[in-house]
Amino acid sequence: MKRIVTRSGRPLRGELYLPGDKSISHRALIFNGMASGEAKVEGLLRAKDVEATADCLRALGVGIREDGDSVIVTGCGGRLTPPSEDLYCGNSGTTMRLMAGVLASQPFEAVLDGDKHLRERPMGRIMKPLSEMGASFQGREGGEVAPLLIRGGGLTAGEYRSPVASAQVKSALILATLGAGGGTLRFSEPHRSRDHTERMLAAMQIDLAWEDDVLVVPSAQVAQATDVCVPADISSAAFFLVAATITPGSDLVLRGVGVNPSRTGILDALDSMGADIAVINAREVSGEPIADLHVRASELSGTELSGGMIPRMIDEIPVLAVAASFARGVTKVSDAAELRVKESDRIATTVTGLKQMGVDAQESPDGLVVRGGAVTGGRVHAAGDHRIAMSFAVAGCAATGETVVEDAENVATSFPEFATCLEEAMNGS
Numbered sequence: 001m002k003r004i005v006t007r008s009g010r011p012l013r014g015e016l017y018l019p020g021d022k023s024i025s026h027r028a029l030i031f032n033g034m035a036s037g038e039a040k041v042e043g044l045l046r047a048k049d050v051e052a053t054a055d056c057l058r059a060l061g062v063g064i065r066e067d068g069d070s071v072i073v074t075g076c077g078g079r080l081t082p083p084s085e086d087l088y089c090g091n092s093g094t095t096m097r098l099m100a101g102v103l104a105s106q107p108f109e110a111v112l113d114g115d116k117h118l119r120e121r122p123m124g125r126i127m128k129p130l131s132e133m134g135a136s137f138q139g140r141e142g143g144e145v146a147p148l149l150i151r152g153g154g155l156t157a158g159e160y161r162s163p164v165a166s167a168q169v170k171s172a173l174i175l176a177t178l179g180a181g182g183g184t185l186r187f188s189e190p191h192r193s194r195d196h197t198e199r200m201l202a203a204m205q206i207d208l209a210w211e212d213d214v215l216v217v218p219s220a221q222v223a224q225a226t227d228v229c230v231p232a233d234i235s236s237a238a239f240f241l242v243a244a245t246i247t248p249g250s251d252l253v254l255r256g257v258g259v260n261p262s263r264t265g266i267l268d269a270l271d272s273m274g275a276d277i278a279v280i281n282a283r284e285v286s287g288e289p290i291a292d293l294h295v296r297a298s299e300l301s302g303t304e305l306s307g308g309m310i311p312r313m314i315d316e317i318p319v320l321a322v323a324a325s326f327a328r329g330v331t332k333v334s335d336a337a338e339l340r341v342k343e344s345d346r347i348a349t350t351v352t353g354l355k356q357m358g359v360d361a362q363e364s365p366d367g368l369v370v371r372g373g374a375v376t377g378g379r380v381h382a383a384g385d386h387r388i389a390m391s392f393a394v395a396g397c398a399a400t401g402e403t404v405v406e407d408a409e410n411v412a413t414s415f416p417e418f419a420t421c422l423e424e425a426m427n428g429s
Helices: 022-034 048-059 093-104 124-133 167-178 196-203 234-246 265-272 307-312 314-325 337-341 346-356 386-395 409-413 418-426
Strands: 003-007 013-017 038-042 063-067 070-074 109-113 136-139 145-151 156-161 182-188 209-211 214-218 251-258 276-285 288-296 330-333 360-364 367-371 379-381 402-406
Touching: 003 386, 003 418, 013 418, 022 038, 022 048, 022 070, 022 093, 022 167, 022 196, 048 063, 048 093, 048 409, 093 109, 093 124, 093 145, 093 167, 124 136, 124 156, 124 167, 156 167, 167 182, 167 196, 167 214, 234 251, 234 265, 234 276, 234 288, 234 314, 234 386, 234 418, 265 276, 265 307, 265 314, 307 314, 314 330, 314 337, 314 346, 314 367, 314 386, 337 346, 346 360, 346 367, 346 379, 346 386, 386 402, 386 409, 386 418
Parallel strands: 013 251, 156 182, 379 402
Antiparallel strands: 003 402, 038 070, 063 070, 109 145, 136 145, 182 214, 209 214, 251 288, 276 288, 330 367, 360 367
């Protein structure tokens, strides 16, 4: 899918069952792959990023096989097999960063590589703390970018204060600590990042706990394989929440969406703007809170987002900026410099795309400012970034005229069914 074309005029109605959560899918494979025993994973996201994780694990000796709509993972009990070739992570930063944590504790060499976009993404934030634990890394630009040669083994866990709130950094260090020979990880970050790792590993009988704002994880632990039912991804749901909110006449229900509090910043942000979203039928599955989300079209007002809200919705900021384009007044996002080192510089690509659709938008070093008003269809280049592509396809649902989003192939990394789901919602009744 090289491009996505959307046109205004059709409300989103009915109900949708969206694909599984990407963050939880990666972790279900990796954590069970490192565990003792066998587990069934239901609802796994079938997208290129998660396939990259599965391929890396298979190359390291983990058993992963299809079982109808589910996947069976046979763990290695904490000890992997040296790979016969480089481990290819595709476009997936999560795969590369979490696998770096896994490999740091293994007593062999391995190389992690990725596509041209992943090769430009910074890996220093992972390499530095893992090196302090005793692992050795080589890579381009002083070890900052892939391909990365990792020499693992002989680790000792200790204290680390992350300069950024990052679930990937946290998870990589936890994974390295579980395979370390000694010490205890004491991890802290400026704001609490998403906690899927802590929830899942606790269910797998790993000893870890937050003591005030410090996560404490003793070393030398092996998880017990545990079945996982993956909820629908709230990051995928965000596109439909915004699309239905800004498209007149919409009335849509999204079924079985993960509503982990560390991920629901998009719900809080849209609520602050006046969106009509009801969280219904709340329940818990595999240790994760889920619910159905009922969204109706509504008028929006501008808002300001910063601080601890940002880590809870970092991936959803581009589509939130689209919502802001249709709102009355000004929306300001700050403390989001992390967006500059995603699959693209998401601050720059979001602002550029908004301007191409006639929106008054400006960059700041750590965020953006959007003044709502008329939004016209146009031609937007997604810069190979899946979330940018889907965000501007959503903008086209309510913009005047036709919207064409170019360079949209990487939508397949996280949401291959996006265009089909959008069409289904627009044809709903």
